[in-house]
Amino acid sequence: MTSQAGTRATRMPRDQRRASLLEAANEVFTSRGYHAAAMDDIAEAAGVSKPVLYQHFPSKLDLYLALxxxxxxxxxxxxxxxxxxxxxxxxxxxxxxxxxxxxxxxxxxxxxxxxxxxxxxxxxxxxxxxxxxxxxxxxxxxxxxxxxxxxxxxxxxxxxxxxxxxxxxxxxxxxxxxxxxxxxxxxxxxxxxxxxxxxxxxxxxxxxxxx
Missing domain, CATH: 1.10.357.10 (Tetracycline Repressor, domain 2)
Structure with missing residues (x-):
């Protein structure tokens, strides 16, 4: 089941996936602040694996700066x-x-x-x-x-x-x-x-x- 979800996640168009990751990061950063937030939290909120998140944003700072x-x-x-x-x-x-x-x-x-x-x-x-x-x-x-x-x-x-x-x-x-x-x-x-x-x-x- 997890594998199927991961497969679906990778098939999402890149722009759409990026927007989804930014939306999830916005929620995490807004509720916890930059320092308390972790990439694991953002990946979980977005419903993706951490490697998928890193494919789009090399670091937490890059993700924050995009927002x-x-x-x-x-x-x-x-x-x-x-x-x-x-x-x-x-x-x-x-x-x-x-x-x-x-x-x-x-x-x-x-x-x-x-x-x-x-x-x-x-x-x-x-x-x-x-x-x-x-x-x-x-x-x-x-x-x-x-x-x-x-x-x-x-x-x-x-x-x-x-x-x-x-x-x-x-x-x-x-x-x-x-x-x-x-x-x-x-x-x-x-x-x-x-x-x-x-x-x-x-x-x-x-x-x-x-x-």
Whole structure:
């Protein structure tokens, strides 16, 4: 019976098998964390032998990084979609904050790989986490630069500040038990962000005006 199951597992198309392994790994890493999870646990959760798992992912770190990359890509895409969903910047701010809060409250648990990894000391993980913040900030900076005529460096600094605002507040909201309804939470944070960013002129830039 085990042999038949193993035969069926090897006959699964490679892409489908990889997706199945990632799904199982997501459940194990989310429930146990990176350090407590074992490749044996992931193989068992996926219903495959450990050699089959190693055929797709040479190590536990490779498996974790694949999940991290997928989670980072998801976050970038939801922010990209949020920015493209409206023409008015006030609506873009609301949509972007909504996107962060939807991401951290998703049942998939993807946000844990991006925001709550227990492997942040690893250089490869740090690189990916920094990269996702850079990508999101670049998307927001493009909008700021286009609408305010601020130089690129200043636009990027404002953008990374907005990213930090959205990330930290969303993580706090989840960790505190989500006692504030999501609609109220996103409204509060969106108003804070918009009241800050709307103060910059639509054209030109005079630093003295900020004093």
């Amino acid at each position: 991290l990359d997928a989670s980072c890509d998801s976050l970038v895409e939801v922010v990209r979609d949020a920015l493209a969903s409206h023409d008015h910047n006030a609506d873009r701010v609301v949509a972007t904050i909504d996107a962060f809060y939807a991401f951290v409250s998703s049942a998939s648990g993807e946000f844990r790989f991006v925001f709550e990894s227990d492997l942040t000391g690893d250089a490869s993980v740090q690189k990916r986490l920094w990269q996702v913040n850079e990508e999101i900030a670049d998307l927001i900076a493009e909008v700021i630069e286009s609408d305010t005529a601020l130089p690129r460096e200043q636009s990027k600094l404002l953008a990374i500040s907005l990213v930090g605002n959205a990330q930290v507040s969303a993580r706090y909201w989840v960790s505190s038990g989500m006692t504030i309804p999501v609609e109220e939470a996103t409204s509060l944070v969106s108003r804070l962000a918009w009241r800050g960013i709307r103060g910059f002129p639509l054209t030109g830039y005079d630093p003295a005006r900020l004093h």
